[in-house]
Amino acid sequence: MLKRNLTAIVLIAVALLFILYLRTFYVALTDILFGAFMLLGAFEMWQVGKKSGYNAFLLPLIVFAVSFYPLFWFFGATGVLLAAMISFLLTGTVFLFTRDKSSLNDFFYTALILFYPMILTTSFFVINHGAGDLLGLFLVLFVTLLSDAFALFAGLLFGKEKLMPDVSPKKTVAGAVGAYVGGLIGATAVLLLFDVFGVFNNFGNVGIIRLFDKYFISVPAYFALAILCTTAAIIGDLVASLIKRKMDVKDFGKIFPGHGGVMDRMDSLLFVAPIVALFFSIYNGVIL
Numbered sequence: 001m002l003k004r005n006l007t008a009i010v011l012i013a014v015a016l017l018f019i020l021y022l023r024t025f026y027v028a029l030t031d032i033l034f035g036a037f038m039l040l041g042a043f044e045m046w047q048v049g050k051k052s053g054y055n056a057f058l059l060p061l062i063v064f065a066v067s068f069y070p071l072f073w074f075f076g077a078t079g080v081l082l083a084a085m086i087s088f089l090l091t092g093t094v095f096l097f098t099r100d101k102s103s104l105n106d107f108f109y110t111a112l113i114l115f116y117p118m119i120l121t122t123s124f125f126v127i128n129h130g131a132g133d134l135l136g137l138f139l140v141l142f143v144t145l146l147s148d149a150f151a152l153f154a155g156l157l158f159g160k161e162k163l164m165p166d167v168s169p170k171k172t173v174a175g176a177v178g179a180y181v182g183g184l185i186g187a188t189a190v191l192l193l194f195d196v197f198g199v200f201n202n203f204g205n206v207g208i209i210r211l212f213d214k215y216f217i218s219v220p221a222y223f224a225l226a227i228l229c230t231t232a233a234i235i236g237d238l239v240a241s242l243i244k245r246k247m248d249v250k251d252f253g254k255i256f257p258g259h260g261g262v263m264d265r266m267d268s269l270l271f272v273a274p275i276v277a278l279f280f281s282i283y284n285g286v287i288l
Helices: 004-023 028-049 058-075 077-097 104-128 132-156 175-194 215-247 262-266 268-286
Strands: 162-164 168-172
Touching: 004 132, 004 262, 028 058, 028 104, 028 168, 028 215, 028 262, 058 077, 058 168, 077 104, 104 132, 104 168, 104 262, 132 175, 132 215, 132 268, 162 175, 168 175, 168 215, 175 215, 215 262, 262 268
Parallel strands: none
Antiparallel strands: 162 168
8 A cells, every 4th residue: 555655646746747837838748748648558558458369450559659649739639530540540451451360359459449548548638738728637637536546445444335346346336435525525626726716827828727707607517527527437447447357467567566557547537538628628619
């Protein structure tokens, strides 16, 4: 537990360095962090798949990794869609020309890595560049991290009834309840930091400084986001557990002591970030 907590502190410190410090100088500096997690996560998925007998095609993965950011820079979220379409077309092409030594499982596993984690990770880029900005990033991190933390402690203290024992024997109903409590606390913290106290109003490149001017609108909105994001976090955690169970591995990697690999830390975030990106994309179109 000590090793796990120390690793968590270091990871949070690194994230805050990029988000709270480097981002104030230039927004795109934060993309370095997101890009690193995308590449490491994809590598872990490829490596775990190889050990389990799935030989993902490298060419489509490399093409997406190289092309998505320039396309995103010029075309926004549409650029991500273009990169995804090119990479999926390449996946089919590689499958066609390697049909004698490639299986259908290899084809679908390549598509899985392209989507999970690569395409899902692009949600962070979308949030960072206008769909929520600093507020959106804080919402993803606070809700996810606090829901995970409260789920862990609630499960340890009160966890008796299992949530989905055939998927993850350690997940409990009490842990799920704790996750919602943590998610609500996380969303409340963001509400206080941005809408109430305006802590970051004088920071560089903040973007949206508050969600709504009226608290009777902001509070229900944050509450709804907390519920949606926490639900997504729980599902993301369970999906990662199911994938690992199907592949018969304990962790995706070993890069973080006490936490496993990048994908073991991003499982919930990968499901929460698209929810936040979608919300703020709609918010920007309707409110702003």
